[in-house]
Amino acid sequence: MSEDREAGDSPEETRSVDKLSVAALTALVAGSMVGAGVFSLPGRFAREAGVAGALIAWVIAGVGMLMLAFVFQMLAIREPKLDSGVFAYAKAGFGEYLGFFSGFGYWASACAGNTFYWVFIMSTLSGLGVRGLGGGDTVLAVAVSSVGLWGFFLLIRKGVQNATFINTIITIAKIVPIVIFVLLCIFVFKLHVFLQNWAGADYAGSLGEQIRGTMLVTVFVFLGVEGASVYSRHARSREDVGRTTVLGFLSVFAVFASVTIASYGIMPMADIAALPQPSMAGVLEHAVGPWGRWFVSIGLIVSVLGAYLAWSLMAAEVLSVMAESQDMPRFLARTNRNGVPENAVLLSSLLVQLLLVILLFASNALDLALDLTSALTLIPFFLAALFALKLVLSRNGGTEKNTGKNTLVPRDIMLAILACLYTAFLIFAAGLQFLLLSFVIYAPASILFVMTRREQGRTLFTAREFVILMVSLIGAAAGIVALATGFIQL
Numbered sequence: 001m002s003e004d005r006e007a008g009d010s011p012e013e014t015r016s017v018d019k020l021s022v023a024a025l026t027a028l029v030a031g032s033m034v035g036a037g038v039f040s041l042p043g044r045f046a047r048e049a050g051v052a053g054a055l056i057a058w059v060i061a062g063v064g065m066l067m068l069a070f071v072f073q074m075l076a077i078r079e080p081k082l083d084s085g086v087f088a089y090a091k092a093g094f095g096e097y098l099g100f101f102s103g104f105g106y107w108a109s110a111c112a113g114n115t116f117y118w119v120f121i122m123s124t125l126s127g128l129g130v131r132g133l134g135g136g137d138t139v140l141a142v143a144v145s146s147v148g149l150w151g152f153f154l155l156i157r158k159g160v161q162n163a164t165f166i167n168t169i170i171t172i173a174k175i176v177p178i179v180i181f182v183l184l185c186i187f188v189f190k191l192h193v194f195l196q197n198w199a200g201a202d203y204a205g206s207l208g209e210q211i212r213g214t215m216l217v218t219v220f221v222f223l224g225v226e227g228a229s230v231y232s233r234h235a236r237s238r239e240d241v242g243r244t245t246v247l248g249f250l251s252v253f254a255v256f257a258s259v260t261i262a263s264y265g266i267m268p269m270a271d272i273a274a275l276p277q278p279s280m281a282g283v284l285e286h287a288v289g290p291w292g293r294w295f296v297s298i299g300l301i302v303s304v305l306g307a308y309l310a311w312s313l314m315a316a317e318v319l320s321v322m323a324e325s326q327d328m329p330r331f332l333a334r335t336n337r338n339g340v341p342e343n344a345v346l347l348s349s350l351l352v353q354l355l356l357v358i359l360l361f362a363s364n365a366l367d368l369a370l371d372l373t374s375a376l377t378l379i380p381f382f383l384a385a386l387f388a389l390k391l392v393l394s395r396n397g398g399t400e401k402n403t404g405k406n407t408l409v410p411r412d413i414m415l416a417i418l419a420c421l422y423t424a425f426l427i428f429a430a431g432l433q434f435l436l437l438s439f440v441i442y443a444p445a446s447i448l449f450v451m452t453r454r455e456q457g458r459t460l461f462t463a464r465e466f467v468i469l470m471v472s473l474i475g476a477a478a479g480i481v482a483l484a485t486g487f488i489q490l
Contacts, residue, residue, distance in 0.1 A: 034174060034252055036120060036304045037221040039296065040370070041256065042263035043279025044217045046272035050200025051264045053210030058257045060211065061218035064422030066249050068381065071388045071419040074412055078391060086380045087322065093387030096327065097449065097465040101472075102380040103322045104445040105438070109376035110315035111348055113223070115355040116369035117308045118145035123277045123366055124297045135276060137365035142356050149356070153349045156312055159338030170306035177299035178255060181284050185262035188287045194265035201270045215429035219374040221256055277366050312348065319344035329451045362490040375434040376441065378427050385419035392416055433488045439475030440483070446472065 045054050075082065075089060082088040086106050091099025119136035122145060126133035132140040204210050263272055263283045275282035278300055284292030320341035323333035336342045355372075359365035392412045427435065446469055453460045461469055482488040 034178070034255060035221065035224060036117065036174065036300060036307055037217070037223075037370070038174075038178060038256060038259055039278040039280045039300050040120070040366070041217070041221065041260045041280065042272050042283050043275050043277055044367070044370075045214055045260050046263070046269040046279070048204065048213035049210035050204055050269060051194065051198045051261065053200060053204070053207055054214065054260055054264070055257075056207070057211045057214040057218060058253070058260065060422075060425075061215070061222065062249075062253045062257075064418070064425070065218075065222045066246070066253075067415050067418040067422060068385065069249055070415045071385055074415065075384070075388055075391070086384050087318075087327070088325075089387040090380065090383035091327065093390050094383060095464065097461070097468050098383060100322075100327055100449050100452075101442055101445070101468075102383050103318060103327060104448070105376045105442060106380045107315055107318040107322075107348070108351065108441055108445075109223075109373050109380075110311055110318065111351040112355060112369055112373040112376060114308055114311050114315065114348075114352050115359065116366065116373055117304050117311070118148060118352075118356060119359060119366050119369050120277065121145075121148075121301055121304055124281070124300055127276050127278070127281060127293060128297055135364070135366060137359050137362060139360065142360055145356055146353060149349060149352055152308065152312055153345060156309070156316070156345050157336065157338070157340055157342055159340055170303050170310075173299045173302035173306070177280075177296045178259065181280055181296065182255075182258045182262055184284065184288055184292075185266055189262065189265040191265065193268060197264040197269045201268075201273075203270070212429045215426055216371045216374040216434075218256075219377065219426060220370050222252075223373070223377060312345070315348040316341050316344040319347060326456065327452065329448060330455055358490070368490055371430075371434060372437070375430050375438050378423060378430060379438070379442075382420070382423040382427060385416060385423050389413075389416035389420050433482070436475060436479035436482050437488060439472055440479040443472045443476035 045057075049057060079089075079092070082092055087099050087103030090102035119141070122133045122136035122138075122141040126135065126141075132138060133144070134141060136145075200210055205213070259280065263280075266272075266283050266287050271286075272279060272283060278296060281293040281296035281300070284296055286292075319328055319332045320335075322328040323330060323341075323344070332344045332347065333341060334343055355369070359369060362368045392409060450460055479488065483490075
């Protein structure tokens, strides 16, 4: 999960990266896409898939996410006025209510991601010997996380912002352990262990089930792909835009796949699956000794704390931008004397706090937070891909009229179709349980939509919007029943 989702650059940063070379721009794009989720990859994959399943899963995720990255890049070029976030595409293509749902889901995903960060930190400290924190889901862990949560709230409320030196520290803290991990794993790689892990352990299902079981974690680590197009304006030429997107994405893809696959040559997958998170630390400890765990864990904690600040700012910005565009109640756009949208920051912090408490009752808090973060982004991503398809097909069968030329764009049509198919597959792979759980979170958000319409003196729901409301309420009701009956288990 990246800390730069939809994050724009400050004026100073924009000037400093203007007109970069292909190599420099590729590094910038790649750095923005590597997040803390990579530290959890060995364990998450080993619980679901063997080497063969993991390789196929990464190919599917790599191709699908690259198509999605190209779609966001295409939309940034074709519709530059839609610059208020992913939800703007859903609103432009399918109306205000679906646009609202898209924005709310994206915001809720950011809050779930911040919840994951706190659980991840607590689990990491537990692995270093701090007692009482368990897997980040004990009462003590939630209490410590809550102190950190509201401490950050006070800092942000006072106007603390991301700074270049903070981003530099974050980048070093996350990249150096990853590079060292891959190099050391290659050095101590055991071919016979790797081959034993090829088909998967006894607990792994069929190849199809193995692939499906890894899809949500691949979505999680690639969160931030939608922000890669932000840097396109700094390219020296339009040709460099596509080139840097591909090179940056492939670099990140190589890192994620290498961390996953190299681990299979160090330990039996059942042993990897049993490691506490961050599993990368456990694998490196097995390979080189105790210092490996400390090395990875310290880098992770520094990286995650910095990323948490960035994601907290981003979550609040999503709400405030939606309020400014009259898609959320006005109170969420109000700023304090420090220029901070205080109510948006408060609401974001309250949701993180609620999720931390809920995770006390989860069988695996870290996995639930990760999967929920991924699941909540699927609808916004699917609607953005669907809007791209609608856009290219509505222009004279795939011609771009903005240029004044009748330029055929079959490439754009193909990219949009593939992105739609991939995001639809992700919704299927997530399964009915996470779809219903998403409805449970989405449906109550309609209260904010009603508040917004009342402020504007407008009809609460059009006929079409009322149908969407009914679908969301039925889905939420089904989700609540599923939770009550045990069909959905946290």
